[in-house]
Amino acid sequence: MTDAVAVLGDSHTLPLLREILYGYRRFSELATLTGAPRSLLTSRLRRLEAAGVVTRRRYSERPPRDEYVLTEAGVDLVPVLLALKVWGDRHTGGDATPTAIFRHRCGAELHPVSVCGACGEEIRAGEFDVAGGTHPPVLRP
Amino acid sequence: MTDAVAVLGDSHTLPLLREILYGYRRFSELATLTGAPRSLLTSRLRRLEAAGVVTRRRYSERPPRDEYVLTEAGVDLVPVLLALKVWGDRHTGGDATPTAIFRHRCGAELHPVSVCGACGEEIRAGEFDVAGGTHPPVLRP
Numbered sequence: 496m497t498d499a500v501a502v503l504g505d506s507h508t509l510p511l512l513r514e515i516l517y518g519y520r521r522f523s524e525l526a527t528l529t530g531a532p533r534s535l536l537t538s539r540l541r542r543l544e545a546a547g548v549v550t551r552r553r554y555s556e557r558p559p560r561d562e563y564v565l566t567e568a569g570v571d572l573v574p575v576l577l578a579l580k581v582w583g584d585r586h587t588g589g590d591a592t593p594t595a596i597f598r599h600r601c602g603a604e605l606h607p608v609s610v611c612g613a614c615g616e617e618i619r620a621g622e623f624d625v626a627g628g629t630h631p632p633v634l635r636p
Numbered sequence: 637m638t639d640a641v642a643v644l645g646d647s648h649t650l651p652l653l654r655e656i657l658y659g660y661r662r663f664s665e666l667a668t669l670t671g672a673p674r675s676l677l678t679s680r681l682r683r684l685e686a687a688g689v690v691t692r693r694r695y696s697e698r699p700p701r702d703e704y705v706l707t708e709a710g711v712d713l714v715p716v717l718l719a720l721k722v723w724g725d726r727h728t729g730g731d732a733t734p735t736a737i738f739r740h741r742c743g744a745e746l747h748p749v750s751v752c753g754a755c756g757e758e759i760r761a762g763e764f765d766v767a768g769g770t771h772p773p774v775l776r777p
Contacts, residue, residue, distance in 0.1 A: 603754030
């Protein structure tokens with residue numbers, strides 16, 4: 496996770512990724528939504544490209560214009576973005592918070608839950624412990 | 637999510653939260669694990685306290701010593717931290733990445749999956765769309 500955070504961890508990267516996930520792919524849209532100056536937005540997009548989570552796709556030759564789409568690694572960030580949204584909706588902001596409501600393809604309003612891939616139970620703190628690895632945590636109760 | 641990111645979004649906050657989740661609660665442990673200078677670690681811990689995700693608990697009166705534990709809002713960050721870990725394990729690092737292996741209480745190695753709370757299906761990009769809210773995304777295919 497240290498490396499995930501190294502890739503994602505400044506206060507502008509995740510909001511920018513969110514807008515791209517939401518389908519805002521063009522520089523001008525991203526500039527408006529994030530409020531970032533153009534030079535800063537350019538460098539952040541380059542950073543996402545370098546990290547392999549976003550790629551450019553040319554949609555106009557004259558004038559030359561690219562849009563930004565998620566790579567497979569970028570699409571794999573969906574659970575992270577959704578988990579952050581769930582937490583933000585619950586614990587921050589209030590009425591002023593811009594909050595989207597999603598509908599899952601099953602028809603229900605989307606409320607993401609993090610479950611164990613084996614048993615399907617919701618994962619809660621204290622209900623898992625360390626089985627190994629190179630950074631063995633303590634996980635005190 | 638913008639607000640969630642405002643709380644979490646510097647490159648040091650999530651690694652620090654991770655160590656606390658893993659059960660490293662003492663200043664000296666956190667200093668060793670994060671490699672942060674003491675003054676910086678203090679200010680980051682204060683920031684997490686101010687954000688309401690961590691609280692101090694005195695474990696020694698003489699000398700006065702506090703440990704840092706997750707609040708309820710902090711515990712609610714578990715899905716975010718796990719989703720980041722899944723992504724990081726898949727897309728970053730390699731052998732050099734410190735990676736913990738967890739075991740869920742069901743006995744299986746923990747592989748967190750983000751599912752729809754209604755139908756239980758794994759959530760994938762492109763399988764949900766916008767039903768409303770104050771920041772209506774485009775979600776282009």
